[in-house]
Amino acid sequence: MTDDRDDGLEERRKRLSADLADRRAEDAAESKRGAQSEESRKGMALGFKLSSEFISAVAVGALLGYMLDRFAGTAPWGMIVLLLLGFCAGVLNVLRAVGMVAPPPSMQKRSDRNGK
Template structure:
């Protein structure tokens, strides 16, 4: 009788071990999917940030140029020049965001380099 009981317990232990191994495999697969989706979300957020910075710089340049043309009466020249400056500022912001250009120095950074 004790042999049957021990066999039964051993069988239940094996079955539970197999179920636990299956659960661990499912958990590992789910963690991998979560990590991949997190990377995807980070990439999407970075892309939206970069595109909005670029578009806003061009739009601000165009609006300032249009305002300058309206106030000063310089026809298309103010808009052309400030639109190009906005485009250049947008490109610079994009390059800073992706790390291709050094970040803009602040007042504290300049004083640290001079030793004052």
């Protein structure tokens, strides 16, 4: 009688340990998927940030060029020059955000003061 009971408990313990191992494997896979999706969200956020900085710089350059042409009567030269300057500013902002170009010295001095 006790042998049957011990065998039943042993079988139940093995089954529970197998279920626990399966659950741990599922949890590990879920945490891996969560980490991958977090990296994907970070990359998407960076992409939206960079594209919005670039587009806004070009749009501001075009708007200022249009306004210069409208009020000074320099059509189309103000638009062309300021649109190109906006494009260059957008590229520079993107390169700074990615870390390919250092921030201007005035910004570095401010960050040094804040860090101390």
